Amino acid sequence: MAASKEKSIKADANDGAYLGTRVTLRYCNMRKSAPKPMPPGISDKRARLLLVNASKWMNGSTLTYAFFKSPAKLTAPEAQKDAVRAAFAEWKALGIGLNFTEVSSVANAQIRIAFDPADGSASYIGTDNLSIHTNEPTMNFGWDLTTPYGHTTALHEIGHAIGFPHEHQNPKGGIVWDEPAVYASLAAPPNNWTHETTFHNIIEKITPDSVQGSAWDPNSVMHYEFEPGLILKPAKYKKGLTPKGGLSARDKKWVRTFYPPLPSGSAAKISLFQSHALNLKAHQQADFQFVAPSTRSYTFRTFGTADTVLAVTKKPAKKGAATEVLAHDDDGGHERNAEVNVKLKKGDRVNVQVRMRYVEKSGEAAVMVF
Numbered sequence: 001m002a003a004s005k006e007k008s009i010k011a012d013a014n015d016g017a018y019l020g021t022r023v024t025l026r027y028c029n030m031r032k033s034a035p036k037p038m039p040p041g042i043s044d045k046r047a048r049l050l051l052v053n054a055s056k057w058m059n060g061s062t063l064t065y066a067f068f069k070s071p072a073k074l075t076a077p078e079a080q081k082d083a084v085r086a087a088f089a090e091w092k093a094l095g096i097g098l099n100f101t102e103v104s105s106v107a108n109a110q111i112r113i114a115f116d117p118a119d120g121s122a123s124y125i126g127t128d129n130l131s132i133h134t135n136e137p138t139m140n141f142g143w144d145l146t147t148p149y150g151h152t153t154a155l156h157e158i159g160h161a162i163g164f165p166h167e168h169q170n171p172k173g174g175i176v177w178d179e180p181a182v183y184a185s186l187a188a189p190p191n192n193w194t195h196e197t198t199f200h201n202i203i204e205k206i207t208p209d210s211v212q213g214s215a216w217d218p219n220s221v222m223h224y225e226f227e228p229g230l231i232l233k234p235a236k237y238k239k240g241l242t243p244k245g246g247l248s249a250r251d252k253k254w255v256r257t258f259y260p261p262l263p264s265g266s267a268a269k270i271s272l273f274q275s276h277a278l279n280l281k282a283h284q285q286a287d288f289q290f291v292a293p294s295t296r297s298y299t300f301r302t303f304g305t306a307d308t309v310l311a312v313t314k315k316p317a318k319k320g321a322a323t324e325v326l327a328h329d330d331d332g333g334h335e336r337n338a339e340v341n342v343k344l345k346k347g348d349r350v351n352v353q354v355r356m357r358y359v360e361k362s363g364e365a366a367v368m369v370f
């Protein structure tokens with residue numbers, strides 16, 4: 001795909017020295033997520049589901065992004081920024097419930113985009129972006145985005161930013177690596193990766209359900225292109241694996257699992273002291289509106305044995321601003337419920353969002369404000 005792709009150099013068996021395959025593509029270096037330790041004793045199924053949706057945004061969120069204007073080494077010509085804008089628009093055009101808005105100041109953006117060629121292409125995963133200092137980029141592009149490979153790179157990094165990991169690390173794919181070849185070739189230019197970086201981005205298998213669906217999608221935009229000599233099995237990929245490029249059919253389906261189109265009309269109202277059943281399966285979300293009848297502090301709480309994320313948010317005050325999160329709690333993996341307290345003035349209108357992370361049977365949870 002990349003114009004500069006060179007022929008692989010085969011190992012020379014007679015010479016004794018291992019030359020290995022030479023990777024000529026530069027790869028995304030996914031930023032490490034904060035560890036999400038699971039409490040001991042929880043079931044495998046529960047742990048797996050919790051991992052899948054660990055860093056997903058609330059559906060309906062407006063995410064803001066901005067490009068660095070200085071220092072010069074973090075900036076790029078307009079054509080590169082347009083390629084990123086087009087990639088955001090392409091994800092949005094799938095009809096997903098997330099919104100993306102460009103803002104002018106990186107300090108006000110949740111996704112802060114730089115173009116440092118020395119740093120390669122990279123992004124943090126989903127809501128992990130929120131833990132990065134606002135001075136720092138959360139996404140970097142290290143090569144030309146106006147080529148087909150660059151277009152796929154832009155879609156790929158945004159895929160990380162909305163919570164998706166690497167598809168080639170899906171254990172369902174059963175990729176058996178020629179590990180010495182992978183480590184040796186990635187340690188060389190143009191990637192110059194450490195052993196640890198290569199392990200983190202390629203060799204390490206991700207918990208099955210934390211990658212895209214149950215089966216493996218070698219055409220996913222979250223899958224690297226591999227040159228010959230890196231994959232031992234499946235045998236047909238010994239000569240290399242080239243995803244089709246762009247968003248695959250399953251990427252489109254899977255992203256709508258987490259971020260389905262928003263229902264038309266306004267969300268159901270939630271009233272004081274009334275319990276609302278949550279008929280949700282894992283990954284699904286329910287939205288309610290609450291209008292404060294008087295000025296005081298309100299408690300919003302989920303009930304039942306489910307693992308939920310609960311957020312109380314306000315619509316962006318003006319067009320182009322991020323969703324304002326007034327309070328947020330996540331009881332994933334814990335034997336307690338999500339609960340937040342929010343001080344509201346009489347007449348304040350807020351959104352109450354509950355995302356189901358894990359539940360044995362739908363209908364075993366409820367939400368209440370009191």
Ligand SMILES: [Zn+2]
Pocket residue numbers: 028029030156160166
């Ligand atoms: Zn990546």
